[in-house]
Amino acid sequence: MLWHIMNLYARYNHKNFYVALGYKGEVIKKYFSKISKGWNVNFIDTGQKTMTGGRVKRLQKFIGDETCMLTYGDGLANINLDSLLDFHKRHGKLVTVSAVRPPARFGATFLTGHNISPGT
DSSP states (O other): OOOHHHHHHHHTTTOEEEEOTTTTTTHHHHHHHHHOSSSSEEEEETTTTHHHHHHHHHHHHHHHSSSSOOOOOOOOOOOOOOHHHHHHHHHHSSOOOOOOOSTTOOOOOOEEEEEEEOOO
């Protein structure tokens, strides 16, 4: 799944990756050590028990204040990443979120126009 997501990003010429590792981190590193696609892949051990927000926080020192794209490793979507990035820059917001329908198993997102609020 991760390989497919990274290929999608690479098709839009986004080839610098930071992978937050936890469970099965060594397996992921081993898998990608055999792949040579001209990507710059950085594996960051964020701890096996760290939750999603903690993983993102631990990546901050590597990314800094640059605009970046973040995705979970358990979902695929056919999104034009150039259009998404352009949308983000035009609206000048801190974060742009893409979501899928139907709602995910672990929560929902409520949309009002282009604005989002978390579900409960």
